[in-house]
Amino acid sequence: MDLGLRGKRAIVCAASKGLGRACAIALANEGVDVVINGRNADLLERTAAEIRDATGVQVVPVAGDITTEEGRQAALAACPAPDILVNNAGGPPTGDFRNWSRDEWIAALDANMLTPIALIRAVIDGMISRRFGRIVNITSGAVKSPIPELGLSNGARAGLTGFVAGLARQVARHNVTINNLLPGPFLTDRLDHTLGHVAQVSGRSYEEVKAERTRSNPTGRFGDPAEFGNACAFLCAASSGFIVGQNLLLDGGAFNATMG
Ligand code: NAP
Numbered sequence: 001m002d003l004g005l006r007g008k009r010a011i012v013c014a015a016s017k018g019l020g021r022a023c024a025i026a027l028a029n030e031g032v033d034v035v036i037n038g039r040n041a042d043l044l045e046r047t048a049a050e051i052r053d054a055t056g057v058q059v060v061p062v063a064g065d066i067t068t069e070e071g072r073q074a075a076l077a078a079c080p081a082p083d084i085l086v087n088n089a090g091g092p093p094t095g096d097f098r099n100w101s102r103d104e105w106i107a108a109l110d111a112n113m114l115t116p117i118a119l120i121r122a123v124i125d126g127m128i129s130r131r132f133g134r135i136v137n138i139t140s141g142a143v144k145s146p147i148p149e150l151g152l153s154n155g156a157r158a159g160l161t162g163f164v165a166g167l168a169r170q171v172a173r174h175n176v177t178i179n180n181l182l183p184g185p186f187l188t189d190r191l192d193h194t195l196g197h198v199a200q201v202s203g204r205s206y207e208e209v210k211a212e213r214t215r216s217n218p219t220g221r222f223g224d225p226a227e228f229g230n231a232c233a234f235l236c237a238a239s240s241g242f243i244v245g246q247n248l249l250l251d252g253g254a255f256n257a258t259m260g
Contacts (some may be wrong), residue, residue, distance in 0.1 A: 004238030006031030008132075010084035011075050013037045013066045013119070016044040018188035019138055020088040022229030024059075025051055027084065030233055033058040035079040039065050067111045072119055081126050084236050087116035088138040091190055092152035094197040100152065108152035112139075113160040120164075120178070124171060133176030134236040137164060141184040141251045144260075149197060161247065168245030175241050181232055184251020185213060186223040218253035
């Protein structure tokens with residue numbers, strides 16, 4: 001299936017590894033030129049080279065912290081008129097809400113709510129005037145089914161979800177779509193870290209926790225980041241303009257409901 005994206009330009013935030021990287025690869029496979037962002041410049045450069053070599057598209061690495069104004073401006077300077085924006089940032093730390101200060105809450109809101117909103121604000125009017133835009137926010141399955149140890153994520157991402165639900169309906173008539181992708185357990189460094197935390201606080205081994213989580217998923221496995229990337233590319237397709245304001249859960253069916 002040709003997604004009709006050849007020659008389009010994308011900014012993919014937090015894309016040197018994990019789910020962001022997978023989205024950048026899937027878009028590059030469709031012929032999209034990508035600007036990728038991440039804080040570790042060496043890792044980002046390596047990822048850019050891999051994607052470039054594998055796909056032949058233009059891949060521009062822009063190192064920086066996307067949760068800062070400086071980091072966002074650098075990414076936007078490298079791609080001032082993107083057709084596609086994939087919002088992503090590291091998830092907040094795990095923990096007990098009794099220990100979180102106001103500063104920790106503000107950091108979570110900055111990373112997982114206010115940063116995507118700032119980037120959307122910077123690019124959306126250009127997308128409207130060009131009559132094409134695809135915005136995908138990487139959020140979390142925690143939006144539908146809260147994860148106890150990830151209260152900062154549960155809260156901040158719910159805020160973003162509420163905001164974009166309204167905005168998506170205001171821009172859809174211009175062929176600009178905003179949708180959210182909600183990862184369940186995908187095998188990335190982030191998941192490894194979360195499993196490690198659960199093992200530590202429950203006094204069990206990492207292997208035991210991982211095996212239990214794997215078994216309990218209806219698919220009997222964790223998600224492959226490439227599967228996530230492909231879903232992102234599909235939402236960005238030229239023919240996906242009628243998919244508006246959706247929250248697509250990619251969790252192997254772990255969320256138990258008759259309807260999403
Ligand atoms: P990951 O494997 O840890 O990768 C995170 C990526 O984001 C790295 O490239 C990292 O590079 C970059 N990054 C982190 N903070 C950044 C910042 N402030 N500015 C720029 N780049 C930044 O994580 P992941 O599993 O792909 O997760 C991506 C998002 O999905 C996270 O918000 C996570 O909470 C959420 N999520 C993941 C899962 C899962 O199962 N994997 C499930 C639910 C939700 P640098 O460190 O070099 O900056």
